[in-house]
Amino acid sequence: MRCLRKSLRGVVLGVGLGLGALPHSALAQSAPRGPARPDASTFETPVTPPVLTGFVQANYPPKALESGLEADVVLAVEVDETGKVTDANVVEPAGSGFDEAAREAVLKFVFQPAQRGERPVKARILYRYSFHFEKPKPEEAPKVERALLRGHILVAGSSSALAGAKVELRRGAQVVAHAATEADGSFAFPELEPGAYEVKVEADGFQVYTATETLRAGEEIEVSYGVLLATAADEVSVTVQGTRPTREVTRRSMVRRELSRIPGTSGDAIRAIQNLPGVARPPALSGVLVVRGNADQTTPVLVDGLWFPNIYHFGGLSSVIPTEMLDEVNFYPGNFSVRYGRALAGVVDAHLRETRQDGRYHGLVQLDLIDGRALLEGPVPYAKGWNFIGGFRRSHVDAWLTPLLKNRDTYITAAPVYYDYQFIVDRRPNDHSYLRIGFLGFDDRFRLVNQNSSAGGQFDTLNASLGVGTIYESRVSENARLHLTATFGRSHQRIALSTISVDTSALATILRGELELRTGPHATLRVGYDSLFAPYRVQGQLPEDPGPNAPSTNSFVTAPAQVFDRSSLFFVPALYAELEGHPTRRSQVVSGVRADYTRETGRFDLASRLSARYDLVSGFPRTTLKGGSGLFFQPPGLVDMVLKDANTELRSPRAFQNSLGIEQELSERVKLSLEGFFNLLDNLVSKAPAPDGALRYNNYGKGRIFGGELMLRYEADDRFFGWLAYTLSRSERTWVPGQPSSLFYLDQTHILTALGSYTLGRGWEVGLRFRYVSGNLYTPCTGSIFSSASTSYLCVSGPQFSERLPAFHQLDLRIDKRWKFSSFALSAYLDLINAYNRKNPDFIQYNYDNSASRPQTASLPIVPSLGLRGEF
């Protein structure tokens, strides 16, 4: 019967809609990501990136010069078909006047345009403009006529340095200097005459890269060039800077191509997370996220910083945010930043993508076996500078499920239908600010009657939310950035089956704000506010929870009910501060503190966290040692808070997370990550008999989780992406003091995922995914006892969770085909789930008196999922 208990924490907070997504380049609250990468699948012909032919020296900001400041500014540069720079936006600002100076100079750059075949095309690249100087020493005054050019050669799209590359410096036809890059990709040409030079970079397996640099007398220029793999012909994104290291100990990121192409996920971005290390296979049909042996609902899914507690339609069919509107999904399995709170395990941080700003209208229509969707974006008519993106999706499972389920004893009275909708407009009022306004909503409904069971009757479920919100970001000074989010929404959720019913409605206001202060060349301070203010009403009844590790009890129909009807205020404000420092070029230390208040329990939780990274080898192949430690709190579930006895005060469950790992670059695209973790849990909400004999809530639960994760990953290029992910872990709990610990029911010892997707050419792409996971735990029946109340035989339980089901393994196959026409594209996919039709056991089914049992599956048999898509 506990199967139908649920956490109302998630229910009430269902109004936490992810409105107002910022583009990643402007999102202060989002973790930094790699270079922008247009969807490679939209380009069929090999593309040659733009080549800088006309460099313009920026004016060094006078105040910065006086203060002795140096800086790097990263800009997103739009280059049109003629090679002219049409726009340049600062994506990694430095403040102190550097941003404006860099932008002013870059706008004057001249490129040889990118080319698709023989045809010049528009392109967008990232460019890092470096400002460095050395104060002239008096005795060196006579040498001011000479200049210095130095820099690094990197592999485009990564932070990998390219060693051994040949760098040639020419003036006209004459080679004036040449050098080979060091192990860290560096090179230097001292004592150069002022003037314009052509820099040519050559390396085996890479495309030739050329650039023009103009050196003034006495000037020192430091540059970074990104060179493309020779095979990466249709890569449009070019980077001239390596990615900043993540602030968290471990961040797993997936770009849009990976999100939409992983076999077995039907292109759903959030389900793709389940393929990463540390994520367990969820129970069948549930779609819950189980991270590092923790309970479900302890890893929130955030969309641009706002929590989506029910991210899936109907328990896992598809997520409520269409993949087409997502740009990137970051997954932090633990030891995450203090900007994230109220989570005991990990965090999923997804980002909506920026509207396209090319002045044209784009759209898509997609239809598959589950739903149909449409999306349109483009400029807002009569509103200069504003762009919009809007989408709508509706399921059509009702068309085939309703007749399938119709018989004498089971019939549908409200067809299962879900839909979701999104509409967002955004603009940049000026170079220093960004504004987004929009609304999101979703609605799931289903009602059926099943009358051949005492626990049947009418099953009724409703899950609907609607919210409006805005995000505003502004650089308020040279060294300060402000990010504000405000969302208002309402939510109504209902589930009812026989004697179980829960009806929740809430109005929620979510406010987030973060101020980022650059306190020096090597330190950044962030302070933020994060709150949810939600008047709610929850009413219904649930069967009495017999407590953790209790034997089988009566059917929930005959168990005494706990009735509740509560109107209250869920208010959880939080403040946090985080200091990011780089004591050396190789190291990074992030320390933070977060204070959470939970009005329902009247308690403050203070969490401090520390993480650090150190490059044992800073050049290619980079080797990074990383680690973290910290406290994490999550308020008790709302069910617990509502049902607890009045004189029981619950504390927030707490996790003490520790991790240590190493990252190793094996090649320009292949990375190895190995990490161990050891987490201690306490204050877990449990139940135990009080002196009066009744079961009362308490915080006696403790837990211990430890294990290791390995990820060997080939980062996506134009041809391939894939990884091997393996997790070894053990998760234990103790619910009553003094009792020995036992395995947590979601413990999965081995989790192995191997996947890859390869582009064959001519629009064909094929992918495979194989998974092997230890079987789920279950408690065996060692006997049977008849309950006259439920008129059924109850299981006499053996040791709790002492047995495992047979291991799960499954192979999924995905084939994509794309046809490109002059003004639109058509694509089709076949996602063959469970290709060899493995009947993976999900539970043990017993006969009526528990004297016989067999493993049974609730997972899908071999299912071909077809989809069609048109876009322009």
Next chain:
Amino acid sequence: MRHARTEPARRPNTFRSGVVCLGVALFSSACDGGFESPSRVDSLRVFAVATKTRASEADDWSQTASGSPGALVRLELIAGDGSANGALSSVPRPLQIAWFGGCDNPPTRQFFACYPLLSALSGLLESRVVDTPADRLPGFLFRASTRGAPPDLAQPDTRTATAFEFTLPTDILTRAPRVSTDPVHFGVSYEFFALCAGELRARPDLHDRVPLDCVDPTSGKSLDQRDFVTGFTSLYTYEGESNANPRLDAVEFAGGVVGSPCVSDADCESPVVPGLTRVCSDSQQCTLRLQRCSSASCPKFLISPSVAAPSLETLADGTHEVTWANYFATAGAFDPATELVNDRSLGLIADHGSYYRPPQAPDVTRVRFWITIDDQRGGTAYSTFDADVGD
């Protein structure tokens, strides 16, 4: 859901977990795991325990399934023995039946909290528990049938331990913990029983079940669940409320009322149904004769209990008391084995009958049926009848 068990989450689950349950529930009826239907009675079975109460010895037993402080309570086993593989024997098997009563308001209010008490109690029993005088167990109620004539399961009687009577403590309510989320304050008393087609033995070493064993007296080997059933009843005493047993007025078998009075066969003939003959018995009641199911012809008959609508109660919150019907037969097959009679939201579901197919086996000449009507608070009504089977 009775036959499918998943291991549920031990801590608060999610909204989605409901969908998991739904999925299991939806498919459990179609996907029965290949097990034999629970409606088939081919072993020693208990179907329900009917509860009656009265305030004093002078009163009649009332059809009240809930207790009251100091009330006299009578529990009647509704049980059957189909171990003869559908061929009903005129001579029932010897059975030993034992009852443990008096586990009132145990810690956690759950039945399994009584086990330590039962284990301690069984340590006081002789190894052959039925030989232990009841007065050896002060403070706790124990009754057992004596060895001798087999009990008649169709006639509940305290002398054969097919019925069990006891008195609820007067402080059953005052000693019960008050919990703010209980819709009504209640006390609960658990009574445990064991039916053994062998010899009962005390097993004080068992702490997770009824501490009794059932052994074959000749071999000394433990008997399994086909010959040994343990169970319990949950008797609730509500403050200011009571629960009446549902009332089963009649059972229709293919449109005709079972056991209706008659003088001649003509009184029983209507309606005419192929494969079924109704005759007037010597006791002047219409009885059934079923045509044996063959591979070429196997009719199915709708069996529908008439539950008195007024006995389907409305709860304090205005919802309907969940009530369901279970169908059992010593041979043949019911589909489904359980039908909902009263849904919490929808109320009475008129079509709550079940379809029955006669047996095919040539040695089955008589079938016994049991139909129980059970409600969510422990109320029970039942009907049992026989039918002859022929070619």
